[in-house]
Amino acid sequence: MSIFQIIILFITAWMIIRALQKVIKKEMSNWLFFLWIFFWLSILFINLFPETLSWLANKVGIGRGVDLLIYLSIITLFYFAFRYNLRLKKHEQKISELVQKIAIEKAKDNRLQK
Amino acid sequence: MKTCIVIPAYNEGGRIEIVVKNLLEQNFVDIIVVDDGSTDNTLANLQKLPIIYTAHSTNLGQGAALRTGTRLAILKGFEAVIHFDADGQHRLEDLSTIINELHCSDNQIILGSRFLQAKPNLPLKKKIILTLAKLFSSKILMLEFTDPQSGLRAFRTGIIDELNWQHDDFAHCTEILSLISKNKLKFREIPITVNYNKETSSKQVRPQISLGWKLFWAKILNRI
Numbered sequence: 126m127s128i129f130q131i132i133i134l135f136i137t138a139w140m141i142i143r144a145l146q147k148v149i150k151k152e153m154s155n156w157l158f159f160l161w162i163f164f165w166l167s168i169l170f171i172n173l174f175p176e177t178l179s180w181l182a183n184k185v186g187i188g189r190g191v192d193l194l195i196y197l198s199i200i201t202l203f204y205f206a207f208r209y210n211l212r213l214k215k216h217e218q219k220i221s222e223l224v225q226k227i228a229i230e231k232a233k234d235n236r237l238q239k
Numbered sequence: 240m241k242t243c244i245v246i247p248a249y250n251e252g253g254r255i256e257i258v259v260k261n262l263l264e265q266n267f268v269d270i271i272v273v274d275d276g277s278t279d280n281t282l283a284n285l286q287k288l289p290i291i292y293t294a295h296s297t298n299l300g301q302g303a304a305l306r307t308g309t310r311l312a313i314l315k316g317f318e319a320v321i322h323f324d325a326d327g328q329h330r331l332e333d334l335s336t337i338i339n340e341l342h343c344s345d346n347q348i349i350l351g352s353r354f355l356q357a358k359p360n361l362p363l364k365k366k367i368i369l370t371l372a373k374l375f376s377s378k379i380l381m382l383e384f385t386d387p388q389s390g391l392r393a394f395r396t397g398i399i400d401e402l403n404w405q406h407d408d409f410a411h412c413t414e415i416l417s418l419i420s421k422n423k424l425k426f427r428e429i430p431i432t433v434n435y436n437k438e439t440s441s442k443q444v445r446p447q448i449s450l451g452w453k454l455f456w457a458k459i460l461n462r463i
Contacts, residue, residue, distance in 0.1 A: 221407055224295045225307045228273065232293035232311055235286070236268070 133172040140165045240342050242393075243269040243317040244334075247304030248325035250277045255325040256284045262323075263288065265331050271311055272325070275304040291315065301390075302404060302411030313396050321393040329391050333431040340429055341393045348398065348419060348426040350384065351391030355430035362435055375451055379458065382416045385428055398424055406457075413454050 126134075144161045147153035153161070171178050171194075178190030187193045244267055248255050255272065262270055270290040274282040276298035285292055293311065295304065305322055312320045319341055323329055333351060340349045353361060354373070361369065369388060376387035390412065394402060401422035404414045419426050 220297075221299050221303055224297055224299055225303060225310070228293045228295050228307045229311050229314065232271075232291055233286070234291045234315075236289045236291065 130172050133168065137165050137169045137172065240318045240395075241269070241316060242319040242321065242338060242341075243271055243312040243315070244321045244323050245305060245308030245312060246270065246272045246323050246325045247275055247301050247308065248272055248277065248281050249275040249298060249301070249304070250279045251281045251325045252279050253284065254327055255281060256288075258323075258325060258327050259285060259288055259290060261331060262334075263290075267331075267334070269317065271308045271315075273304040273308040273311075275299060275301065300407035300411075301409060302414075303407035305411065306404065306407075309396075309399065313399060317396060319393060319395050322390060324390050328433045328435065330432055330434060333391065333429075336429060337391065337393045337431075340427060341395070344427065345425065346427045347424045348392060348394040348402070350386070350416075350426060350428045351389045351431035352384075352386035352428040353389060353431060353433055354385040355428060356432060360432060360435065365435070372451070375454075376413060376416070379455060382413070382420055384416050387416060388412050389431070391431055398422075409450055410453055410457065414457075 141162060144153065144158055144165075148155065148158040175190065178194060180190075182188065182190045182193040185193065187196065244262060246255065246258070259270060259272065268289070272282070272285055272290060272292040274292070274294035276295045282292060282294055291311065293307065295307065309320050309322075319338075321334065321337065323334065329351070337349045337351060340346065353369070369386070372387050373385070376382045376384065388409070392415070401424060402415060402418050404411045404418065406414045418424070
């Protein structure tokens with residue numbers, strides 16, 4: 126086992142422990158926990174058996190396993206960036222609505238003091 | 240027609256007090272000032288004046304401040320709203336002309352235009368940028384108005400459902416023109432003169448490349 130594989134092994138173990146802690150404390154939903162565990166177990170599997178990635182890459186017509194991993198990572202990151210951007214816009218809109226609503230409620234009418 | 244002047248203000252310091260006092264002296268008695276999360280003393284000196292005022296707890300943008308002021312005016316039962324700048328750029332003479340035009344005609348919205356004057360008194364930098372903005376507005380956004388970024392406008396509150404702008408920032412100016420066009424609102428543009436002095440000219444010129452880019456995408460996505 127190479128040093129890189131050992132490092133990945135430790136990172137994976139750490140991530141799984143963190144996810145377990147979070148789900149026990151109810152800071153993470155069950156479906157997100159399973160998704161997270163599935164993701165890190167996949168990384169662990171690829172780390173221990175890298176030839177499976179090359180096999181999969183050949184099946185889908187990509188030369189090297191590492192290339193497949195990079196393509197999938199880019200697609201996933203773009204998807205999450207897009208999702209978080211939409212979510213951010215939605216939150217901005219909600220904050221704006223709330224700030225305006227509070228301002229209307231707290232408005233002072235000094236004309237009566239004339 | 241019960242008419243109210245809505246003034247959005249952001250870090251206007253002492254300028255807005257002079258503007259509001261001038262308006263009150265000329266018997267414009269119904270004024271709403273919306274402080275858009277200023278970090279200076281914008282609202283401090285206004286609190287003793289006979290006006291309606293409120294503040295956003297954080298800076299949202301001019302479009303949002305105008306929306307808050309307009310909603311407040313509608314809640315207070317006003318039938319017409321005028322959007323007026325806080326920095327003293329708009330003249331009281333033009334304000335009176337706009338109000339008269341709205342009251343005496345069947346137009347639903349009156350827009351002030353700096354380009355309808357025989358000789359617009361714009362500083363060169365603003366003239367170039369606003370001319371480009373005008374070209375962008377007419378050729379890309381297909382909006383045939385003479386001044387795409389004018390902040391002086393008056394409208395009947397009855398059209399608020401058709402004039403429900405969503406942009407919080409300066410893009411609201413173009414969005415309002417787009418809504419007028421889309422909903423076939425009856426409007427008229429009248430010539431106005433804007434006071435440009437050293438202080439107000441040093442403020443950021445409204446149309447920026449980023450704003451143009453944003454408006455371009457809003458047009459593509461059919462959001463204006």
